[in-house]
Amino acid sequence: MLTVPARSAAPSGPILAVSNLTVSLKRGDAWNAVVRNLNFEIAAGETLAIVGESGSGKSVTALSTMQLLPRGISRIEGSIKLAGRELLGLPETEMVKIRGNDMAMIFQEPMTSLNPVMPIGDQIAESIRFHRGVTQAQARADALRLMERVRIPDAKRRYGQFPYQFSGGMRQRVMIAIALACKPALLIADEPTTALDVTIQAQVLSLIKELQEEEGMAVLFITHDMGVVAEVADRTLVMYRGDQIETGTTAEVFARPAQPYTRALLSAVPQLGSMREHAKPHPFPIFDIATGEAALERELPDIRQKQAPPLLDVKGLSVRFDIRSSLLRRVTTRVHAVENVSFNLARGETLAIVGESGCGKSTMGRVIAGLRKPSSGHVELDGRDLAGLSQHELSRHVQMVFQDPFASLNPRLTVGKAIQEPLQIHHLSSPKERVEIAADLLQRVGLSPEVAQRYPHEFSGGQRQRICIARALALQPGMLVADEAVSALDVSVKAQVVNLLMDLQQELKLGIVFISHDMAVVERISHRVAVMYLGEIVEIGERAEVFGNPRHPYTRRLLDAVPMPDPARRHYRRNLTGDGELRSPLKPRGFVPPQRHYEEIKPGHLVQVPGPEWA
Amino acid sequence: MISAFRNWPSALFLCLIALSLLAPLLPIHDPLAMNIASRFAPPSWAFPLGQDEYGRDILSRLVWALRSAMFIAISAALLSGAIGSALGIIGGFSRGATEVLTMRSMDIILCFPPLLLAMLAVTLYGPGSLTLIPVLALVFVPSFTRVAHASVLTVRSQEYVDAARGMGAGAGRIMLRTILPNILGPLIVQFSFVMAVTVVLESGLSFLGLGVLPPAPSLGLMIGTGRATLAQAPMLLVWPCLVLSLLILVLNAFCDRLRDWFDPRHVHGTGN
Incomplete structure (x- = not known):
């Protein structure tokens, strides 16, 4: 009572x-x-x-x-x-x-x-x-x-x-x-x-x-x-x-x-701080809903090819969108979505890009996948400049997994056809082989090959995201861009899909750019983390470094705000006023972005020297 | 029993199609054969619906009028649907100058009232069904373009279109294989609407003497002449009107079924 x-x-x-x-x-x-x-x-x-x-x-x-x-x-x-x-x-x-x-x-x-x-x-x-x-x-x-x-x-x-x-x-x-x-x-x-x-x-x-x-x-x-x-x-x-x-x-x-x-x-809830003892990414323990028992934990070997030339090399990338006045169609303001960003990614490595809405992380993902042209800067894939590649060529090397599994599958195609579509576009293999490849991919992402005849609306969110991943793998790309790929999923399903991505990375030596706002998931999956704020990277480094020793005030604020699934550790401060709202990336025409300097805390761990706005 | 009843539109549509196609083979009288002696004859075994003001068989004239109405409606709707949807998809997908060009040119056509446009064309090229089809098609191109354009604008921002681009699909493939199937629903509804309006417009033009030429049978012509003899033989007006209403009803209901059938969410078969 x-x-x-x-x-x-x-x-x-x-x-x-x-x-x-x-x-x-x-x-x-x-x-x-x-x-x-x-x-x-x-x-x-x-x-x-x-x-x-x-x-x-x-x-x-x-x-x-x-x-x-x-x-x-x-x-x-x-x-x-x-x-x-x-x-x-x-x-x-x-x-x-x-x-x-x-x-x-x-x-x-x-x-x-x-x-x-x-x-x-x-x-x-x-x-x-x-x-x-x-x-x-x-x-x-x-x-x-x-x-x-x-x-x-x-x-x-x-x-x-x-x-x-x-x-x-x-x-x-x-x-x-x-x-x-x-x-x-x-x-x-x-x-x-x-x-x-x-x-x-x-x-x-x-x-x-x-x-x-x-x-x-x-x-x-x-x-x-x-x-x-x-x-x-x-x-x-x-x-x-x-x-x-x-x-x-x-x-x-x-x-x-x-x-x-x-x-x-x-136990399926990703907990920030649960990875303190692990330096490398670690799969979620999967629990049985009927018994509540955990499957055996396993360690994943480090397969990063750090010595080889990087798979992806981004140098000085900027993306701006013009906003025109309604009357004269003159450019009045620009959205500085991505501002002078540089980083690289090795084969077999996961780089997480974290930040809040409007920080430019999705735009960056789309540039890497070739869906948007940069305003300036270079993106090199395997040493080749993206600007010189057609979307057709690029799609053999980079594939994207989108946020909303309900919007990213064509509702008029059966699942099997959807997975075969990239092969068909690139005129790879015969129709009979394509069916076999699709069946094989479905199995690989943990679905039965029999479901190939069904339409996307017959599947749950998690199953659809598995299908999207299978489709992305059909062309055997070396790299995946996952844009908030698990954000729309329920916790238990989220854990399974994250584990799936990790397993596939092991098997296929994929480089993954994992874009997310969920710090706890990022802590699990990534080797390295880049924190973005208003289009700029404010901190980048090994995951254990950035989470264990955050140096930039924004990184700290972000980590502090993550709710803890533990009532004994309630930690919300009484920060009630509206300051701390994101500032706008909208800048007047002719705005010159300030020159930024980076400080190296440890090899590979770079922090932007905070400007006066952080004082 | 119930399932057959539920699918009456398709059944009736198939009946009408069969009737139109088989008209020359059916054991009915020549629709043009006159017999002045038996003008306005009441229904008999030989002429189940009676005879008209020239003694021609009304039943056989109705069948042949149905045949020409369906032929004109379906070909005009298909023609305008193909051209209009293509323009709308290309305009909506490419944006920029192409979009302005396609959409504004449609606005120009829309400036002319359809009946006026048809009358202009008929005056220039003479009446007859071969003029009627391209004219009716032209009149309805803008409606398809607009429907297609509006639907493309909502579909093109969906992530599966981005996903197709990300797979390296070209513009043509995305328009045909990704966008078209997803905007088919509204286009089919538009198609059914255009077919019905074409039937009405064709009979209207024929009624005015600008469409199908006498003595060839047409529903509009029959209504026109039936009006003149309303006092002596009211059934001469009633029969073509009934056929016209039935035709429009069946066309609409059938296209409704067609749209459901193309929707993968719809359970194929008898439903449940």
Whole structure:
């Protein structure tokens, strides 16, 4: 039985009580139960996190509580009580009053949940007026106060600005302000920081935590990220395919998981710092979901060919995009996406490029794969300049694996055809041989050759990413560019795909450029790491060096912001103000980038001498 | 039973195609053979739908009119679909000057009302189905170009197009093998729409005397003459109107099925 924490002085029972909740969705003529027999309670001032992988029913639970599931195709059974009042069966007109007033929700995508043509301040004020019926002037004053409470700097000036003038983190603050407009008793946060960069995520989570302490709200936190759970939740509920697997205090669930699935889930979470004893990349231990037991750990030999001339040599690479004025089509500003970047990569080596959104890491990956032309500088592959190679020739040597496995496979091609396509384009081998090669590649990435006849939509995200990797390997390239290749995958699948990439590297002596924002995965997979900030490399070196002895202030900030999947090591500082937002890579025409100097800490470990902005 | 019923559009479409193709072989009267003695004769065993104002067999004239309507509609829609989609894909994929050229030239065609354009062409080259097909095709090229262009703009930013470029695929291959299959859905919907409108436009032009030339049978012509004799023989107007409606309905419903069938997400067969 739940005991109400001492700090909530309210005499009554829990704010939210859910019992025997079963949610079914209609598919065709049949009802599928997507949430089965769920029970939980949240007291005032308490945070309950529901965690699970995609398809576990966690978002459906949140939507059922808000009663936002489309009627007619959904059926909710059981009981949902908000402060003792039964919500199931209430007419829509009553629910409209409860939503926003008594419970509020923040969504994952701050980009799409705001009205793009309405000033930010008015959007907050509108919500206040709608629910409280105060005057316009009163609502405006309240909105300004709320903007200050969610630490939007310079609130007066920003009141009249539009969503496009706000960064992702700032927009999420606006969403929180709207949600808090009527001091709800319950706040439901559905993956509120998943779309944000780590440093911004840390700020937003701290903000929610602090506002909760001030208001004594109950918070229902939906997430797939065990690190976030460990940072914010008092209690944790683990879901798997619609079932409630385990519930308990966060400390207990993390320290002594009772169920094998929870054990497997927790051990699959990449943990920053778990690689301190290893100098080389190390595969994830894979745990069995049924038993929770780990497979045998193995060491991978170092196959880097450091003495040979580098496979990839990037010298002074810059990429700029022109932005023209709408009237005269004159170049007014330029995006300095990549600025004077140099590095190299040996055969059999993985270089990770890390940084937050907008730092130019993806642009660099596309230049290496030949999908974008550099503005200046050289990229040499095996000693040959990329500028002299056609895309057709280049594709034999470099292949790319993209972020979104749902967008990077042509939905009209069967999987087998998709893998054969590169061979067909290059007129390699006969049609019969191609089928055999595709079957062989499918087997190599851990799929059955029989699936070749199926279409991409029949596969899960992890399987699709395996297919993309198989396709990339069809031309036997010497190098892979993996652009956020595992970011969209569930933790357990992520670990498997990372291990697959490592195994393939061993077998095929691949050079891999691994572009990612996920520091914990990077720590596992890479030999060397380059940290990018606003288009420049601020620190580069052996992985153990950069992670163990970060010298640049930005590298430190990035590492500090990574949530720890360990409630005993909660470390978020109360850094709530909006500074630390990424500055813009947008520069006026004629901007001359400052001359940068690098300091060599150890052989191979270079750090940019921080400019005055870091002082 | 139920599955056959569900797929009635395809069944009916095949029936109409078969009827049109086999018209010369069917045991029906010559659609042009006149018999003034039996003008406006009511239905009989020999003439199941009766005879018209010249004593010609209405059933056989309907079959031959259907044949010419389907021939004109399908060939005009195919022609405009091929040209229009190609222009739209090339324009949308290449961007820059090519895009301006293809899209703006379509705007010029769109400046002319379709009926006016058809009348102009008919005045210049004379009436008849061989003028009608290229004119109708020209009229509907812009609609295909626009649909294709808009669809290409959404598809070209997908990662699988980048992936194809990354494999070393050339522009032609990407347009034909990667982009085209993915924009087929809206194009087929447009195709069905154009076929239906072509049938209507063709009968309209024939009605005005600018399309199919008498005495050749055409639905528009039959409606035109049926209007004149409405008081004596109302069924002369009703039969071609019914056939016209049925034809448009079947064309639309069939193209709907076609679109589903091309979608790999659709379960082939009887469904479930």
